Amino acid sequence: MDVTQVIPSRAGARQAIPLRERGRVRDRVREFARDPVGMFRRSLTELPFDYPPKVIIIADIMTFVIGVAATVQRHAYFPTALPLVAVLLLFVSVPAFCLLGVVPNPATLGVCGMAAAALFLLQPVSTDVAPFVLVIIVGEVAAIASVRVGVAVAIGAVAELVAFDMVGHVLWSADNERFEGMPMYSIGVVLGLMCGLMLQYQRRFLYQERHYQDMRAAHAAEEERRRIAREVHDVIAHSLSITLLHLTAARHALETDRDVDEAVEALVDAERLGRQAMADIRRTVGLLDKRPSKLVPEPSVGDIDDLVGDFVRAGLDVRYRCTDDLSPVSAAVGLALYRIGQESLANVVKHAPGATASVVLAVDDATAALTVTNTLPGGLPAQRGHGMGLSGMWQRTELLGGRLTAGPSEDGWSVRAEFPLATTKSWVSCPLPGLLADAAAALPPIGSRPRNILREGA
Structure with a gap:
């Protein structure tokens, strides 16, 4: 099985419900105003991405920290609002999903993240942390999209860094000379891509292992059913064979010798074996029941003597x-x-x-x-x-x-x-x-x- 073709799906996860089915925007705004934390948690459970909510929250927190740090670094540019607009672009998907039901997708995440990084880089500062926004965004896209889409977004992010480096808007030193910072950020983007792919493959391997566990459980159940079928078959075949021999002996005794005592003896043995067979069948079929059954020892090699004796007494x-x-x-x-x-x-x-x-x-x-x-x-x-x-x-x-x-x-x-x-x-x-x-x-x-x-x- 090619693990890259495994499509994970969270059991019980709900798909995003269209706006016309989830109520008006005004009702959603009121609900968000009344309980923002609860609605945010419910919205996380509705995401189609098969990741624990904690992973998504941690990624959002890291993006928020980097955005705030990049904004603080640009305090000298105030009162310009470019850093604030960049932060809003980073988190535009959150209110859009909570209030409008618009599910984030790789395209919106990639475009908004690259646009926010561009707004930050338009106001260069020394030792800038703004390019790390691209690292987070590339990792998020790689974790929820295909490998081709993740690689494409990573190439676009590196191209953006190269473009700003070529025009001289990235990492200016005190003497207004550029220094080599773009390669470091490019490597960071590649690492973000690898982390996102590792998360995606981890989830896919997890579901593949669960699939294999289900297959092994089904195989074990099938083997158990076969074992029980063998036990029931052996018990029935043995009991019916000996019972038929006893009945034949009883009929023969009544037809030829008129020996009632011998016929009764054969019928008593047949009845005893029939009751024993019914007890064995109940015990074997009881293995299918979830309730604990009475433990009865299985026949052993020492019981072969009695087994042969039953056939001998049957004729x-x-x-x-x-x-x-x-x-x-x-x-x-x-x-x-x-x-x-x-x-x-x-x-x-x-x-x-x-x-x-x-x-x-x-x-x-x-x-x-x-x-x-x-x-x-x-x-x-x-x-x-x-x-x-x-x-x-x-x-x-x-x-x-x-x-x-x-x-x-x-x-x-x-x-x-x-x-x-x-x-x-x-x-x-x-x-x-x-x-x-x-x-x-x-x-x-x-x-x-x-x-x-x-x-x-x-």
Whole structure:
């Protein structure tokens, strides 16, 4: 973004209202006579220039001080009124704006300032301060106008100084000889131009930074919405998958065996999981509320055991193995592993009904890896899904600097998520995937309606 093209605008600033809409001049004069300070402050807030009122007041005070000092220096020329007329020209924009609603613009400020300086210089004095009027005026114009206009006014001011120096009306010494003062004042005009440009660029950079902050806030809000969407999706997919398995088991028990007790047991589990899912959804959606919600711990890597148990009780043929210490796994990595395992098993129920699955969790000093594999019964095609589940797993893995592989394997479908546990240690290649697959294949099979989880080496 080119900062020179940023147009600042003060939030809540009011534009100058035309005279016909703001009342008659007489009413404004009465208001100014009744409360001049209050009306001056209100007029400052109506200026279209995006600067704090203090900056404008300080510039006016400095102009007034220089004008008064230049007038006092010319006391020997009294009773001529040229210095007084010059001071009036310097401040003609103030009553014009307060009483008539005429907004100061670079043209009027530049012309009036250069005319006032010319009137001062028509009466030369020693060590004159009048040329500093041009420094203030050039700075003001550069602060509110474009760079071209500011440079043009600065060139005009320097040309005015050069013209008066050439005709001998600037800085006369006691012996009526001129001395080199014009270069000093010209440099002062250039410095005034630079100060005005710095003020303008400062405000523009400020608004550019505010724009970037708004963009970052919007991006953070979008990421938070995505995170909540992933959480809600994982909770719903998991709960519905297991609930459907329980309902299928209950229907099967009633249709085939007339086993009411087994059907009731399956319905009770489905009800429990449904209530748990509703509580999780309320907690996740509660993150969008501004009010503080009850803090509930997020699932961790230690809850994968219970997660697999829910699927086992629902009738999914799944084996789970974990022989390592889970203490090195952080809360963030543990939540990611839990959600990935949850989504993977839910996909098995959804896309491969009747399949057998295995869940293997391996943790060492450097990495934590979760591998979920399942068969594809009935010759189901091994196709990648295009829903939210797989993309959500990819996002979780990338946020934590891990690796995720999902696709067809030798026996069906495999999902593997691997996360680093120590940032100081680099990834190393090892035959861990093959070992885990062999270990999963070596586990004894479980019936179609398992009731317990088999753990080896626990």
